[in-house]
Amino acid sequence: MCTGSCAKCLGGTLIPLTVCGFLANILLFFPGGKVIDNNDHLSNEVWYFGGILGNGVLMIFPALVFLGLKNNDCCGCCGNESCGKRFAMFTSTIFAVIGVLGAGYSFIISAVSINRGPKCLVAKNGTWSYPFQDGDYLGNNDLWTRCLEPVDVVPWHLTLFSILLIIGAVQILICAIQVINGLLGTLCGDCQCCGCCQGDGPV
Known part of the structure; x- marks a missing residue:
């Protein structure tokens, strides 16, 4: 698969993951x-916006960049060592690193919150x-x-943060x-960019 097609495929995969991460974080407020x-009764990790910022906002830019790489027309610069397509692919690596940092942030927040458990009313007063302590509730319902x-x-807390954890891992x-x-x-x-000019001209 050509690098541009691969990037477009990856970008298309990121979009639904980004939406799911955003929605999961919103649901944690309920x-x-x-x-x-x-609002003081919400778990602290909810306010770190792991799904909204990490899985969401910081992932939108890489996804859009990846999707746009395939559409860049570079046939006019085939044979040129400084082809604009190469620069675009290099730029995509920078956005990919930003995506790794965003997804990593959400992954860490989710792991910490799963281990800590939810904040809740524990006494009638x-x-x-x-x-819960050190994830002891995970193996003991x-x-x-x-x-x-x-x-x-x-279960609400555990399910949603587990979703964010998995989304973060996949996005990374x-x-x-x-x-x-x-x-x-x-x-x-x-490969397709340079191959389209090998012959009589672009098709």
Whole structure:
């Protein structure tokens, strides 16, 4: 596969992942599917916006850059060592690194939050805290009863942050592939780009 086509494929894959990460982070503001009357009752990691910033905003730019690489017309510069296509592929590696950093940020936030567990009401006198220690609730569902409110906050918290964790890991992989793909495109050019001018002219 040509480097431009590969980049377009990677960019197309990033778009739905970006949307899913954004939506998952939004849903975290409604623990258990309920509206919280006090924002202090939300887990701290929700406010770090891992899905909105890391999986979302910082991933939009790489995705758009990757999608646009295939459409760049470089046939007029075939045979030129400083072909604009090569520069575009090099630029894509920079955006890919930004994507790795954004996805890595979300991945770390999600891992920390999964290990820590949700913030919830743990006593009828109105005490809100983090009742779990070092992920002990992950292998013992009986501990989930420590959270009195919001209802179903533990599976809600665990599911959404797990989604963000997986999305972050996949995005890191995709952006890492584009770093390699972009470097190959910088050194070798796009095979279709240079091949379209070998002959009578572009088709």
